[in-house]
Amino acid sequence: MSTSAVNPAAGAAAGATDSATQQLTGNMDTFLQLLTTQLQNQDPMNPMDSDQFTQQLVEYSQVEQQINTNTNLQTLISLQQGGAASSAVSYLGKSVTVTNGNAPLTNGAASWNYTLGTAAAATTLTITNASGQTVYTGAGSTTAGSNTFDWNGQDNNGDQLPDGVYTLAVTAAASDGSAVQSSVSSTGVVSEVNMSGSTPELMIGSMAVPLSQVTAVQNSAN
Secondary structure, eight states: OOOOOOOHHHHHHHHHHHHHHHHHHHHHHHHHHHHHHHHHTOBTTBOOOHHHHHHHHHHHHHHHHHHHHHHHHHHHHHHHHHHHHHHHHTTTTEEEEEOSSEEEEBTTBEEEEEEESSOOSEEEEEEEOTTSOEEEEEEOOOOSEEEEEEEOSBOTTSOBOOSEEEEEEEEEEOTTSOEEOEEEEEEEEOOEEEOSSSSOEEEETTEEEEGGGEEEEEEOOO
16 A cells, blocks of 8 residues: 655645745735834924735735635645545455446456347447557457456457556447447456545555546455
8 A cells, every 4th residue: 555645735835835934924024114214204294004914914914814715725625634534544455346347457367247238139249458558459348237257368360468557438229220228337456545635545556546537345255
């Protein structure tokens, strides 16, 4: 499991907030020094406009309040991200299902489950790589309901493809030519949680899965 729980974006935002606060404090001190000097040396017959410097004080106060608000929001975001990280860790060793069509090819083996709404006259299975290139096309089961497709990682020329993330698309048609509704899913065991990004990702082999894409969770048979 990745042990990096620090969000680089959050750290940069916090640093920017600290810098803005320091700059505001410095500007405020300078402004007050100038204001004090002006008040001490003003012409009694032509005093300073009190409304003008009062308005400047109000504007500085508003900026300070905005920076404080941003700081509080950053704290809330950090707490939320910490909660998401804790939630993600609970998936370790669990079997999760995703429905985006992706599956990891690991040691020359990948597996998908696809469901046909009704029996089909013909079903075509198309696999693309991470670059969107078609690497395999073949006939699939035409049985209504749940079907499994186990792939050995070989393209249509029989060449073994490298491990990585591949996507299965299913196209099915009935005897009258109408499209048959289908859905694709894959299931794998979470071996690692990647916390290096802005949100935690579950690692299934080489495949990174955001928590939002998990549709089912169950204890691993292992």
